[in-house]
Amino acid sequence: MSDFKPPVxxxxxxxxxxxxxxxxxxxxxxxxxxxxxxxxxxAAFEAEVIKTNTASQVVCxxxxxxxxxxxxxxxxxxxxxxxxxxTGQDLEGLTxxxxxxxxxxxxxxxxxxxxxxxxxxxxxxxxxxxxLAGKLKDAVADSCNSEELKLIRENLxxxxxxxxxxxxxxxxFVAYAEKINNQADxxxxxxxxxxxxxxxxxxxxxxxxxxxxxxxxxxxITDVENNVKGSQKKYDDSRKPLGDALKDLSKASTLKNVAWxxKDAVADxxxxxxxxxxxxxxxxxxxxxxxxxxxxFDCNNCDEPAEQQNES
Numbered sequence: 179m180s181d182f183k184p185p186v187x188x189x190x191x192x193x194x195x196x197x198x199x200x201x202x203x204x205x206x207x208x209x210x211x212x213x214x215x216x217x218x219x220x221a222a223f224e225a226e227v228i229k230t231n232t233a234s235q236v237v238c239x240x241x242x243x244x245x246x247x248x249x250x251x252x253x254x255x256x257x258x259x260x261x262x263x264x265t266g267q268d269l270e271g272l273t274x275x276x277x278x279x280x281x282x283x284x285x286x287x288x289x290x291x292x293x294x295x296x297x298x299x300x301x302x303x304x305x306x307x308x309x310l311a312g313k314l315k316d317a318v319a320d321s322c323n324s325e326e327l328k329l330i331r332e333n334l335x336x337x338x339x340x341x342x343x344x345x346x347x348x349x350x351f352v353a354y355a356e357k358i359n360n361q362a363d364x365x366x367x368x369x370x371x372x373x374x375x376x377x378x379x380x381x382x383x384x385x386x387x388x389x390x391x392x393x394x395x396x397x398x399i400t401d402v403e404n405n406v407k408g409s410q411k412k413y414d415d416s417r418k419p420l421g422d423a424l425k426d427l428s429k430a431s432t433l434k435n436v437a438w439x440x441k442d443a444v445a446d447x448x449x450x451x452x453x454x455x456x457x458x459x460x461x462x463x464x465x466x467x468x469x470x471x472x473x474x475f476d477c478n479n480c481d482e483p484a485e486q487q488n489e490s
Contacts, residue, residue: 205451212448219441226434233427240420247413254406262399269395276388294369301362308359 202454205454209448209451212444212451216441216444216448219437219444223434223437223441226430226437230427230430230434233423233430237420237423237427240416240423244413244416244420247409247416250409251406251413254402254409257402258406262402265395266399269392273388273392276384279384290369297362297365297369301359301366305359305362308356311354311356
């Protein structure tokens with residue numbers, strides 16, 4: 179008699195997990211943590227945004243300062259190359275011209291002064307001639323001189339026919355003396371006018387003005403040169419804070435982007451925990467993961483030859 183006993187079929191037991199399950203409770207607690215972390219990451223992101231905006235404004239200010247100094251360098255270089263260089267050359271040329279004019283003026287003035295002195299002397303002599311001519315005219319008309327005039331006429335008659343008488347000769351001499359006197363007056367008046375013109379022009383005054391202009395021009399040249407050097411130094415000095423500001427902006431932008439990515443990652447994690455959707459977003463089902471784990475520890479193929487395992 180056989181001792182074989184047929185196996186007793188064990189009834190299937192249905193396992194009803196508690197509700198909510200331990201997984202649900204875990205996900206709920208994790209969701210609370212993620213919600214707090216999400217608030218923190220959002221606040222951190224906003225802080226990084228503020229820092230980035232501030233750094234951007236600093237860069238803007240430093241860039242404008244740098245541009246202003248660059249423009250100042252350009253303007254002062256223009257003044258130096260296109261104004262003060264020619265100004266210095268013009269001042270030198272003007273000074274040389276005035277010195278030459280002053281030398282010529284000195285010679286002309288010396289000659290003119292000598293001419294005026296000669297004119298005054300001639301005027302005095304012409305006046306004396308005019309005075310003597312008047313006296314001669316009066317002497318001819320004076321009856322007290324009749325005997326002297328008689329002798330003069332007798333001597334004049336010896337000169338032959340066609341000779342002028344004494345009255346006509348005296349009259350002609352008087353007229354000529356007056357003419358000379360008038361011409362002397364005209365020359366003196368002309369000399370006075372020329373003297374006035376010379377006094378008005380006065381090259382010596384031009385020398386003073388040129389000296390003043392040269393002083394002012396030299397001051398302008400020096401000022402422009404100092405500003406060229408000063409603005410160039412300020413421009414060079416402004417490049418460092420601009421570079422530092424750009425570095426800070428780059429760093430702030432990087433930290434902002436990191437905070438942004440972390441914030442979005444926490445938000446995605448929080449949404450995943452809330453939805454508990456393992457099918458979406460490329461997640462594998464728990465069953466698939468389980469099957470892969472079981473297959474990894476499956477020993478059905480453990481006895482396969484090493485060659486077959488290598489081929490597989």
